[in-house]
Amino acid sequence: QLQLQESGPGLVKPSETLSLTCTVSGGSISSSNYYWGWIRQPPGKGLEWIGSIYYSGSTYYNPSLKSRVTISVDTSKNQISLNLNSVTAADTAIHYCARLTPSGRSDYWGRGTLVTVSS
Amino acid sequence: EIVLTQSPATLSLSPGERATLSCRASQSVSSSLVWYQQKPGQAPRLLIYDASNRATGIPARFSGSGSGTDFTLTISSLEPEDFAVYYCQQRNNWPPLTFGGGTKVEI
Numbered sequence: 001q002l003q004l005q006e007s008g009p010g011l012v013k014p015s016e017t018l019s020l021t022c023t024v025s026g027g028s029i030s031s032s033n034y035y036w037g038w039i040r041q042p043p044g045k046g047l048e049w050i051g052s053i054y055y056s057g058s059t060y061y062n063p064s065l066k067s068r069v070t071i072s073v074d075t076s077k078n079q080i081s082l083n084l085n086s087v088t089a090a091d092t093a094i095h096y097c098a099r100l101t102p103s104g105r106s107d108y109w110g111r112g113t114l115v116t117v118s119s
Numbered sequence: 120e121i122v123l124t125q126s127p128a129t130l131s132l133s134p135g136e137r138a139t140l141s142c143r144a145s146q147s148v149s150s151s152l153v154w155y156q157q158k159p160g161q162a163p164r165l166l167i168y169d170a171s172n173r174a175t176g177i178p179a180r181f182s183g184s185g186s187g188t189d190f191t192l193t194i195s196s197l198e199p200e201d202f203a204v205y206y207c208q209q210r211n212n213w214p215p216l217t218f219g220g221g222t223k224v225e226i
Binding site: 047048060061062063064096098103106107109110111112 | 120151153155161162163164165168169174206208209210213214215216217218219220221
């Protein structure tokens with residue numbers, strides 16, 4: 001069974017960089033035809049797609065975050081990573097890692113990790 | 120960017136009743152619409168893809184319909200475990216993927 005696990009600091013200071021890792025187990029991140037991505041959810045609010053990456057390294061970002069986001073893949077570790085720079089309190093959210101099929105549906109999700117932006 | 124508007128924001132029903140949730144797109148997304156269910160403290164779970172196809176393991180009481188700009192998620196007879204928040208998401212010509220604001224189905 002495919003499992004995704006997010007990890008990283010739960011607290012980040014304003015203006016600094018939020019960095020998270022998603023480790024995939026039970027399957028290869030290099031499986032063809034799948035994308036891997038990040039989705040966030042501010043506490044008590046709705047879902048926002050951050051971006052996705054193909055195992056080859058091709059990336060797709062939300063235009064509203066594109067200037068601040070970098071998503072990368074490490075196939076040797078079966079991991080993807082998220083970096084979001086210049087964070088503010090508005091970036092406080094639960095961050096989910098998810099597998100995305102070519103048809104655009106997220107069929108496997110991690111449990112999510114809360115990142116709070118505060119000094 | 121395609122905007123998805125879900126209505127109502129909250130649906131108050133009793134177990135056994137029928138739930139009808141709406142998702143409207145700001146422009147046509149063809150049949151490229153997905154529905155998720157999210158319970159408190161949990162990640163979203165895929166329910167319906169391509170507007171009307173149930174995901175693996177999803178009970179038959181869940182059904183999706185629609186195309187173009189108007190979509191509906193129907194729960195034919197609510198079970199206690201169905202009280203949750205439901206989100207629609209479009210993937211037509213992504214990126215970006217966009218989500219609706221959600222409908223909370225409460226008892």
